[in-house]
Amino acid sequence: MDGSPSSATPQSPWTPFESRRRARDEKREAVLRTAVQLFLEQGYHGTTLNDVAERLNITKPALYNYFRGKDEILYECWAIGHERVDDCIAEINSSDGSGVAKLRKLIVRYAEVMTTDYGKSLVRFDVRDLTDHNRKLVQASKRKIDRAFRAYIKDGIADGSIRPCDVKLSAFAIAGSLNWIGHWYQPGGALPAEEIASEFAIRLTEGLATKSSRKKAGKPPARVKRVRGGSR
Amino acid sequence: MDGSPSSATPQSPWTPFESRRRARDEKREAVLRTAVQLFLEQGYHGTTLNDVAERLNITKPALYNYFRGKDEILYECWAIGHERVDDCIAEINSSDGSGVAKLRKLIVRYAEVMTTDYGKSLVRFDVRDLTDHNRKLVQASKRKIDRAFRAYIKDGIADGSIRPCDVKLSAFAIAGSLNWIGHWYQPGGALPAEEIASEFAIRLTEGLATKSSRKKAGKPPARVKRVRGGSR
DNA sequence: CCCGTATATTACCCATGGGTAAGAAACAGT
DNA sequence: ACTGTTTCTTACCCATGGGTAATATACGGG
Known part of the structure; x- marks a missing residue:
């Protein structure tokens, strides 16, 4: 002692x-x-x-x-991915702004996570390969993420920044687009991760937002078309 | 003889x-x-x-x-799913209408396919479980579907029914939302397949179309909110 | 220099599950 | 009834790969 x-x-x-x-x-x-x-x-x-x-x-x-075994390795990959998303959610929750602003922020962050290996884990691996215990944990995390999307949409409807819509369906539509990134994105590609993220944040909320979202500040004339990775 | x-x-x-x-x-x-x-x-x-x-x-x-073996069974499931989508594409190709109209039609059909078992095959199974030969076939079909989405968007931009946008990214965003259906949809759920399909056709093209798409004919006052499957 | 712990290796076990061989049962045509 | 074909069963093979036991090596502390 x-x-x-x-x-x-x-x-x-x-x-x-x-x-x-x-x-x-x-x-x-x-x-x-x-x-x-x-x-x-x-x-x-x-x-x-x-x-x-x-x-x-x-x-x-x-x-x-x-x-302890192969499935634990799988679980840890998953856990790291979830942790990153959870961090984003925590940060956004503790920030303020309109519902649509929070939603856009989540979209940006989530899209960026999806371009990383651990982010892809969230959508490319199968929960059924986990033990019962770990599967429950993963599914709980998934629900948490889903709830965040829905909460921001609801907030947006409440504060008038998002048009009334079916919350569940909208959340699915947005999450689907984002999750799909994990299937097609590869680092070498024509589209850099940040560009995808910011573009998606606009595109996916375009139909929902009460007022047009075409970037306020930043590149003044900037036509969207420019995005395509030119001849190089 | x-x-x-x-x-x-x-x-x-x-x-x-x-x-x-x-x-x-x-x-x-x-x-x-x-x-x-x-x-x-x-x-x-x-x-x-x-x-x-x-x-x-x-x-x-x-x-x-x-x-011949387990992987062939898997392949056949996939092939049936692809066939259904291909049929839709063929039908739409041989029809006429604006780019956005063709895109919407494809979204509706594709969404409906995604609510079926064979449709889910397209996104829930792993191409790497196939033989090299069959994998090539599947990947070719996937490219074909992707090309259809992009073609209709391009058509729409050309004929003025869709605003100029990054074709590739838009196609990914739409396909992602649709593919995700295969992960969450289940027949017993609150949302019937047709409703999902028609709702997605509007939602996913809302930001792209040059003029608003809020259903022309049909329910006159119909607030979207009604969709949510009541109490029960 | 010796000991305990953490870390890594070699050699092995064995359940799983895709796939096959040989023969029985069902059935059509003659 | 006899025969050839198709279909299905019983019994088996065996490669794969996750996991373990026994043991060797590296290392920090006394």
Whole structure:
């Protein structure tokens, strides 16, 4: 409790114990990064743990130092993706603005997440590959995201920034467009992620907003057509 | 070749040979119906051929009378879905109307297909579970559908019924919303398929069309809100 | 220098499930 | 009734791949 003051004066937070834990966490993350890439490339069932290990220059059983099994790896990929979206929602919730503004902000953020590997996890993997317990967690998170979309739309209708509409259907339509990004987007493509995000934020709320949304500030004449990645 | 005129006077098209072929085709279809249901319920990899056979009151090897293997069953499900969409496209192509009208028609039809089991196949299954050959076919069909969406949008821009926009991005946005239907729609739900389809046709083209699309004929005052499936 | 812990390897287990071989049952035509 | 064909069953094969046991190596602390 107090006796030996000799060992480990915690003046530096980088006590060897800490550094070891850090190294461990980094390795864990490396496994996840590799796994999610492979799962996206080859599909979850098309990827073996040997594939994952091989790409990390280790062997399969080494993975079990960091994860209980394949499905836990899958779950963690998912969890990271959800965490990113949840962060966006938390931030937007604690901000203020009209319903349509919050909705647009969520669209932008969600679209950006969808262009990342962990974001794609949310729509490209199958919940049925998880254990019952983890599946419940994922489904709860999904509901949470859905509720956020609907809440902002409702807010918008209440504050007059969004025209009355079927909330559920609108949320599905928007979420669908965004989720689809996870299926077609690839980093090398003609369209950069930010451009997709901001364009979608306008496009997907165009029919809903009470007043036109054609960008107020920014590029003054800017014709939309310019977007197409030119000849290069 | 000609000699024996005695056997099988083909007065009725229901010569036993034909009837046997029909029975065979019906069984084949039954396998597909059962398989697609199970694949959607439990996922492709979560479904064994024993599961499929059991639900049909037969045994696994019997399935091999109708299909070369599991992946061929998957492919056929896909092919049926694609065929339905292709039919719509063919019909629309041979009709006339403005670009936006053709686009709306495609949205309606595509949305309806998405509410069926074979339609869901198009978005819920993974191309990587197919053989190289079949995967190529499926991907070709997917491109064809994508091209149709883009073509109608382009037509619309050309004939002035659609505002200039990024064709690719618009097609993705629309296709995304529609494809997502295959993930959330279930027959018992509050929203009937036709209503979803017609609502989406309006919603998804609202921001694109040059003139507002709020239903011309039909319910005169009809507030959209009514859609929500009442209390019950 | 020795020990305990964390980490990694080699070698193995084994349930799963797609697929096949051989033969029985159903059935049409003669 | 006999025969060939189609359809289906029983019994089996076996590659795959997730997971484990036993063991070796690296490393920090005393």
